Amino acid sequence: MCTWGNVKTKPSTCILDTLYHVFPNEECAKEFAQFFHSVYKVEPAQLDVSAISAAVGGNARVHLVRLEPDDVHRALARLPPKISVGPDGLPPFILKDCRHVLKEPLLHVFNVCLATATFPERWKLTRVVPVPKGSGGLETGDYRPVALLNSPVKVFESAIHHSLYGQVRARLCDAQHGFRPGRGTTGNLLHLMTQVVPALDAGRQVDVAFFDFRKAFDTVDNNILLAKLAGIGCTPHTLLFASYLRDKRQYVDCAGCHSDQYWTRSGVSQGSNLGPLQFIIMINDLPEVVCESTCLLFADDLKLVREIGDISDHAKLQHDIDKVIK
Template sequence: FVQSRRGVSRIPSVMIGVDNEKLDDPARIVNAFASYFANSFAVDSADPDKLHKGDKIFLSEWITVEDVLTVCGKLPTTFISGEDSIPSFLVRDCQYCLAQPLARIFNLSISSHVFPTRWKTAQVLPIFKKGDKSVIQNYRPISILSNFAKVLESCVYNILFGQCKDYFSSNQHGFLQGRLTVTNLTCFTEFIMDAFGSVSQVDVIYTDFSKAFDNVCHRLLINKLKNFNLSKTFVLWLSSYLTDRRQCVCYKNFKSDYYKVSSGVPQGSNLGPLLFIIFCNDILSSLGDCASSIGRCLTN
């Protein structure tokens, strides 16, 4: 978060918009960022909420008070807060007072298939990537979410990962504990050495998907979640979590107009990377006989 805040403070006072217009008014700058980030999303024509119907069974065992305490105890002791202005240190320091009511709210949220609307709103910080710092296109968005939403996400992450981990491809090296770029390169090097030993040809294709997190289709992701043997209740809740989100860009003391998030998984969230690898998990099945020979490392 400190790095994110520093990135924001280093934004030049004069920016160049998408149409090469010079902007020196902070209010116009935040709205220019918002317009650029909003155009990164894909249009999802289907309504994931119609994929399942009914099944409003209350499942009290989803999230326990102990689960909430464990997650709250790991929150940073900072003043970072989302749209609700409740800082993380306050949630952590008051965890024993908040754990029981939060667990109750979280379970009601899952059993009723509704992710709280207020928690779907994110404040976006523009973070510089590379190139000219005065060019808006050279920034990426990082979402600052409600700390209550992040606690719920972390609890759900543990449930979702536990149910999905056995379905992940062994060639998936991104966003998984114990797997990273080094393990990907190790597997790839071993494959090349075996190929050299058998005097075989090796062809390698490297791809870089632009704005991959932002372009995840909600309809396709929900359909893929059904293949992970998740209950209807859980799939419907995840559908609510993904849809009807909105965000605004924050810069200095200015906020942009709110804009709709029509695709993608929330960047800066706990669930985002896990949902992304679920979305990409079946990519190897499209590669035919090459599937068993290819490892990949998906990074944000």
């Protein structure tokens, strides 16, 4: 709801300070790295990119062929100047303030990446900072990893996102309210209320099943994601994402102390521009398995709503729940 923004305050760093006093900073970074690494899937089977390209065939509808100077200039202008730096240590405000000079060389690099469908290896390294969930806690599981990318990557992703979202927007399921401009938690809850309130006012029963998928962003299977991208019409050229998703590395930064680097064989970055869009594309077909209930999504939060008139309605809702779990 809108009021959440008024009552939510910036998470206190006192819990992290406590951890730093309990453990040396190096040990703290190591503990977080081991935990964050543990949630990723093991290395998936090698993807047959040619098979996906053939599957798209003549149905390709999404194109990322070339960026224009204005695309990069707008992406630089959108860059938040005060966000934390990534592994390159380059403050985003430098790129933003120097965008008139830097847009052409960045444009050349970005278009080479698109032309060769190759994402540079150095750009695949991510700095991860532990951020408390709610009030935090003394367990590593009480923190979420926030990915901080290299500054040029933020610009590249922003430019690609702008083009990609404009092309796939009409193909995203209407049930999804997360990570979409003009939509949010308020609209999601209003849709729920339109299903629930009239029935309750009439004295009828409404059952709602709530789902929150555990580690949903971190456990995305990259092979399945690429197949889903192909399914919405990405051209073989857009399988730049195959390079983008492969061989990513991270390290945890705790108060300036870094863990060893570790590989991430699954998932999409929660601190990136493309990660949220990739995630909602990944689960875009989820409502198709829900046949008997109303489906509402906000990112990885799912609600199934059904008015209950008799025992058969319970069975139908349970059938949808079972389909989602499978």
